[in-house]
Amino acid sequence: MNQSDETFTRVEALIEPFNKKGAAITPETRFQQDLEWDSLTVLDFVASIEDEFDILITMNMQAEIETVGQLVAAVRELSRR
Amino acid sequence: MSDLFSKFDPLIEQREKLLESGVTDPFNLVMEGVESPTVAICNGRRTILLGTYNYMGMTFDPDVIAAGKEALDEFGSGTTGSRVLNGTYAGHRAVEGALREFYAMDHAMVFSTGYQANLGVISTIAGKDDYVVLDIDSHASIYDGCAMGNAQIVPFRHNDVDALEKRLRRIPAEAGKLVVLEGVYSMLGDIAPLKEMVAVSKAAGAMVLVDEAHSMGFIGEHGRGVAEAQGVIDEVDFIIGTFSKSVGTVGGFCVSNHPKFEILRLVCRPYVFTASLPPSVVATAATSIRKLMNGADKRAHLWENSKRLHGGLKQLGFTLGTDKPQSAIIAVIMPDLETGAAMWEALLKEGLYVNLARPPATPAGMTLLRCSLCAEHSSEQVGEILNMFAAAGRATGCI
Numbered sequence: 001m002n003q004s005d006e007t008f009t010r011v012e013a014l015i016e017p018f019n020k021k022g023a024a025i026t027p028e029t030r031f032q033q034d035l036e037w038d039s040l041t042v043l044d045f046v047a048s049i050e051d052e053f054d055i056l057i058t059m060n061m062q063a064e065i066e067t068v069g070q071l072v073a074a075v076r077e078l079s080r081r
Numbered sequence: 082m083s084d085l086f087s088k089f090d091p092l093i094e095q096r097e098k099l100l101e102s103g104v105t106d107p108f109n110l111v112m113e114g115v116e117s118p119t120v121a122i123c124n125g126r127r128t129i130l131l132g133t134y135n136y137m138g139m140t141f142d143p144d145v146i147a148a149g150k151e152a153l154d155e156f157g158s159g160t161t162g163s164r165v166l167n168g169t170y171a172g173h174r175a176v177e178g179a180l181r182e183f184y185a186m187d188h189a190m191v192f193s194t195g196y197q198a199n200l201g202v203i204s205t206i207a208g209k210d211d212y213v214v215l216d217i218d219s220h221a222s223i224y225d226g227c228a229m230g231n232a233q234i235v236p237f238r239h240n241d242v243d244a245l246e247k248r249l250r251r252i253p254a255e256a257g258k259l260v261v262l263e264g265v266y267s268m269l270g271d272i273a274p275l276k277e278m279v280a281v282s283k284a285a286g287a288m289v290l291v292d293e294a295h296s297m298g299f300i301g302e303h304g305r306g307v308a309e310a311q312g313v314i315d316e317v318d319f320i321i322g323t324f325s326k327s328v329g330t331v332g333g334f335c336v337s338n339h340p341k342f343e344i345l346r347l348v349c350r351p352y353v354f355t356a357s358l359p360p361s362v363v364a365t366a367a368t369s370i371r372k373l374m375n376g377a378d379k380r381a382h383l384w385e386n387s388k389r390l391h392g393g394l395k396q397l398g399f400t401l402g403t404d405k406p407q408s409a410i411i412a413v414i415m416p417d418l419e420t421g422a423a424m425w426e427a428l429l430k431e432g433l434y435v436n437l438a439r440p441p442a443t444p445a446g447m448t449l450l451r452c453s454l455c456a457e458h459s460s461e462q463v464g465e466i467l468n469m470f471a472a473a474g475r476a477t478g479c480i
Contacts, residue, residue, distance in 0.1 A: 038446065039217075040217075040444070040445055040446075043217050043236060043238060044238070047237075047238065047244060050247070050248075050251070051247070054251065055251065056235060056248060056251040056252060058212075058233040058234055058235050059227075059234040059235070059236060060233055060234060
């Protein structure tokens with residue numbers, strides 16, 4: 001994945017309102033450790049991703065997603081279905 | 082030393098820090114004596130109970146106690162067995178009969194606790210490739226039921242009908258769907274918009290389970306809960322409830338009109354692989370449930386208590402979980418755990434017990450002093466409670 005990728009750009013834009021720490025967003029950025037999101041923030045962020053791409057990211061899938069890159073890959077996969 | 086317990090270090094540290102400040106441990110209180118549904122002896126002191134979920138005050142009802150004693154004499158202290166082997170006595174059938182009558186439903190299944198009822202029903206009916214859609218503020222027993230099964234879990238924002246509808250729309254049409262809701266959410270005491278939520282769930286072809294643990298006995302015309310009060314109980318597929326609140330003992334249940342419901346008795350592991358409730362417990366529960374069918378006066382008094390406490394606390398300047406009283410739970414929002422613990426202790430010294438609730442049990446990382454009223458609280462007691470809140474609030478700088 002490269003950072004000029006369209007899905008990455010859209011995901012990055014959706015991270016921004018929740019990026020209280022102003023951390024730099026790369027595919028390696030980890031939601032829990034680097035962005036320090038709590039469960040409520042995760043819920044709101046996932047909802048905004050789901051609405052943007054009209055997909056469903058179940059908690060089962062969320063458990064497997066630790067980084068921005070993994071999320072972008074999952075979004076791309078789910079949008080294709 | 083590092084071992085499997087190392088993961089608990091942050092919590093151990095937080096606890097030690099809190100107790101070092103000299104505050105009484107809020108999670109280690111002992112009731113040395115219990116006088117009534119509303120009064121106990123704590124640390125040698127007579128204490129008004131305002132955090133028991135004993136909504137209808139059935140724990141000391143003379144008929145309930147007599148039924149328990151009789152069953153203890155006639156059937157012994159315990160069943161020592163599973164419901165599907167040697168653990169179904171006449172009393173277990175009788176309490177299921179009382180539940181069917183109370184809810185006017187075809188089937189009732191009694192579990193050993195309310196926790197196990199949610200754990201068992203959710204994990205059993207939602208299998209692999211099915212979807213469970215649940216409110217993010219759901220009780221731990223609902224989450225644990227999801228974790229124990231292997232369905233796909235989809236949470237939505239608390240009480241948000243649009244968020245529920247959107248998620249239901251995105252689930253594959255052919256997949257099995259279970260929507261899990263609660264009538265009253267126990268942390269803030271707010272109720273769910275069940276009418277709208279049941280409608281969008283049914284439109285999406287989902288089955289609906291509603292946990293009415295905190296509404297049984299006093300919400301709805303017959304005390305069947307929020308689904309009854311909002312006129313949608315007939316569209317709800319499963320109601321989960323407990324004996325440990327309004328009924329006044331311990332145990333859990335599921336009632337339903339589903340024609341195949343009884344098969345759950347063979348396939349639901351938290352029902353099969355545990356001992357059934359003691360005979361005295363099911364006897365007290367059955368007697369209590371039947372009395373709750375005729376509890377209109379008590380219900381009215383409980384609502385009066387709830388409204389008065391809510392209004393009084395608001396007037397004193399406390400921040401509450403709901404704008405208006407929606408149930409018998411009134412949550413006082415504390416700025417942080419330290420202040421919450423100090424206020425909790427100040428109330429206890431005044432002679433009042435409330436629940437101190439903190440994350441992860443609470444939504445949005447809140448610390449709460451959770452008050453639950455009882456139909457047996459007298460008007461004078463509610464007055465005393467308000468005076469105690471005023472004194473403790475001033476002493477700790479909360480108001």
